[in-house]
Amino acid sequence: MRLTDVLPDPLRRGFAFLRAELAPFPGRTNVMLRALLTSAIVIVVSLALEVPELPLSLLVVFYVTQSNVVITRLVGLMFIVGSTLAIGSSILLLKFTFDYPLIRIVVASALFFASVYLMRVLKIGIVFFIVAIVIIYVQSFVDQTDEAELLIRAVLWVWVAVNYPIALALAVNSLLLPAEPQLQLHAEIRRQLSTVDAQLTHLIDGGPGPAPVTPQAVEQGALTLQKLLRFAAMRDARYRDTRAWQLASVATVSRLYLAAATLSASAFRPNDAQRPALLALRSNCRALATALAADQPYRIDPTLPPSAGDTSDTVMDMQRALHALSDLSARGVPAGQSSAQEPMLAPDAWTNPAYARFSLKTLLAVLVSYTFYNATDWQGVHTIMLTCLIIALPSLGASTQRALLRMAGALGGSALALFAIVFVIPQLDSVVGLLLLVLPIAAAAAWIAAGSERIGYAGVQLLFTFSLAVLGQFGPTTNLTEIRDRMVGIVLGVAVATFVQIAFWREGESDALRLKLASMLRSVSALLHAPAADPPMAEPVSYAQRQLQSWTALADCEAMLARVAIEPNWEEGEQPRLTMRAQTILAQGREIMLAADALRVALDARTPGEAVDAVRTVQRQAAACIDRYADELCASPPLADRPRLVIDVPAPPDGSPDAPLWSAARHLTREITGLPSWHPATPHADALRRPGEHDPAT
Structure with a gap:
């Protein structure tokens, strides 16, 4: 018996x-090594040259070091611009208001309000986030000294402590351990096509199968590509310049990867007559991997036998996808047009009162904290x-999620700092020993920071809190009260x-989540509206590309639900009901997408006839049902009823060539009827199901 088997459910879920x-x-170790190497150089340089604010320098290293060179350079540039603008604004503020505390606070508040407002409405909001945080940080400097020269020197050293680590991080990321997005794209394509190859090899040769590919x-x-x-x-x-071709290639790879997932979950086992078609398909997939790795046009091998008519529908769909990409390559792809750029300024920047309210709330919280900080002289x-x-x-x-990560990271960093100060630092007598203490913790923090947004900020906070206590001075520290005070300040x-x-002006995302879920369902419905005979790559927006858009919508809903689930709520029981409904819709949305794809594959494999026309009618009715449910979900209050498809889906006799087609249609209708009712007065999750009905969320 494992330890997790005897733990309570919350702990088990946490583990x-x-x-x-x-x-x-893939790529996480690279990010960790780049952050670790840059941190080691920054620690040695700052200690050797006595550059103050070493914890701030390490914090900047972690912010700038991103998953690839493109994002690293973009974030580094914005940090340089933001820090320079922030320091310049702070010096001007101090020059004219140093002897007038009230005016200084009023002007600093106005600058802070404007920075937070611009942080919300501008695409490069991180620049003004830096301005706002430096303006507030400088106010704590003013309270510690009444000598203007020392204050200005401290502010200028902040600029140095922020910008020289950026230069080092850019050098390390560009020269020593570059993470080029082109190479990462090729590696991900190679990984997915290797999975497809392994699945086909298993079908051809037998033996133990590869790990199943989950939805x-x-x-x-798909999102990574x-x-x-x-x-x-x-x-x-x-x-x-070749954007259309690249997008078509990525869509084809995603389509093959989805087919591999379908094959791994099916009971299809080829016979001797079907094996040559699988061999040809595997050869064509390998040729695709070679062509994409070399950035060459893809040509399908005409000497290989085509897929047999009695082969699995999924195998035939994979072959059609490869033929479509080959035909597109043979016809020539028009030069890719530059995609529409997102506006730098939010369209409702000057009309939406939510931005001003957000800035005013943040300013109010900061002023309350500043008053407490000065009143207690703490x-x-x-x-x-x-x-x-x-x-x-x-x-x-999102604020609650960030707060939890900040407290978790600060608690972990404080505990590690407390242990180091009491037991380790008294034994150290050189920089080498200090590095041996700090770098393992920096490596662990970098590993956490390189993760998803659900945990990444905790790694940044862990390193910053630890370095504040251990590296805040140029010598050993013995003051344990600083660790306590910082943790109290964070809480x-x-x-x-x-x-x-x-x-x-509470800004929850509950209503926005419903609208997001409805938008996701409409994108899934669009897959059913798409004509089955549409050549996959004949149009700029193909079926596979529309499917990628649906995956993106689904991922956005999942991220929003993770934030909504932790929103504080005064209404007892409302949050669990909302979470349950949203989770059920997400689970069913994913299953409907897979069922819609299976139905499309089955339709493409059949010649036109009465059965095909009847199933297309079912397909259109299913799409209309999903659209109607999405419209009801958008109503305020929501009045979405569980879909009830009144469709005659016959069961043809066993062995009929139409049996797989009708089976796919029945599977689609079952998944659609699994969408839950959503009414404001629904008392609890059990009311979402009819008596004796299976819970789709399980």
Whole structure:
């Protein structure tokens, strides 16, 4: 018996969450090594040259070091611009208001309000986030000294401590351990096609099968290819010029990967007559992998035998996808047009009152914290002000998620710092010993920071809190009260910011989640509306590409649900009901997508006839049913009833060639009727199901 088997359910789920979030994935080790190497150089340089604010320098290293060179350079540039603008604004503020505390606070508040407002409405909001946080950080400097020269020197050293680590991080990321998005894209394509090859080899040769491909893996694979293609186009003009071809290639790879998942879950076993077609398919998939790795046009081998008519529908669909891409390559792909750029300024920047309310709430939380900080004369809790800004995010769920990660990271960093100060630092007498202490912790923090947004910020906070206690001075520290004070400041900042966000103009995402779920269902419905005879790559937006868009919508809903689930709520029982309904819709949405794809594959494999026409009618009715459910979900209040498809889906006799077709149609209708009812007065989750009905969420 394992230990997790005897743990309570919350702990078991927590361990499962950590296991999933801390698991390695392609590129994570590279990010960790780049952050670790840059951190080691920064520690040695700062200690050797006595550059102050070493913890801030390490924090900047972790923010700038991203998954590839494109994002790293973009974030580094914005940090340089933001820090320079912030330091310049702070010096001007101090020059004219140093002797007038009230005016200084009023002007600093106005600058802070404007920065937070621009942080919300501008695409490059991180620049003004840096401006806002430096303006608040400088106020704590003013309270510690009354000498203007020392204050200005401290502010200028902040600029040095922020920008020289950026230069080092850019050098390390560009020269020593470059993570080029083009190489990452090729590696992901190679990984997915290797999985397809392994599945085909298993069908041909038998033996133990490869690890099954889950629907979640298909979703993640499609999203990863899309993201990497976007970064590759930002990095390399050649990818922008051939954008249509690259998008078609990525869509084809995703389609083959989904087919591999279908094959791994099916009971299809080829006979001797079907094996030559599988051999030809495997050869064509390998040729595709070779062509994409070399950035060459793909040509299907005409000497290989085509798929037999009695082969699995999924195998025939894979062959059609390869033929379609080959035909597209033979016809020639028009030069890719530059995609529509997102506006730098939000369209409703000056008309939506939510932005001003958000800025005012954040300013109120900071001023309350600043008043407490000065009234108690408790210098160690200056993190209370920074926390109010750091966890200020557009929605209450996102703010709560950031607050939990900040507290978890700070608690872990404080515990490690306490252990190091008491037991390890008294034994150290050189920089080498200090590096041996700090670098393993930096490596663990970098590994966490390289994870998803559900855990990444905790790694950044862990390193920053640890370095504040251990590396805040140029010599050994023995003051344990600083660790306590910073943790108290973080907890108080979270409490103040959360209270203000709940009490004034609460910005929850519950209603937005319903609209997002409805949008996701409409994108799934569009897959059913698409004509089955549509050549997959004949149009700029093909079926496979529309399917990628549906996966993206599904992933956006999952991220929003994770935030909504942790929103503080005064209404007892409402949050669990909302979470249950949304989880059920997400699970069914994924299953409907897979069922719609299986039905499309079955339709493409059949010649036109009465059965095909009847199933197309079922397909259209199913799409209309999903659209109607999405419209009802968007109503305020929502009045979505469980879909009830009144469709005559006959069961043909066994052995009939139409049996797989009608089976796919029945499977689609079953998944659609699994969508839950959503009414504001639904008392509990059990009311979402009819008596004796199976719970689709399980």
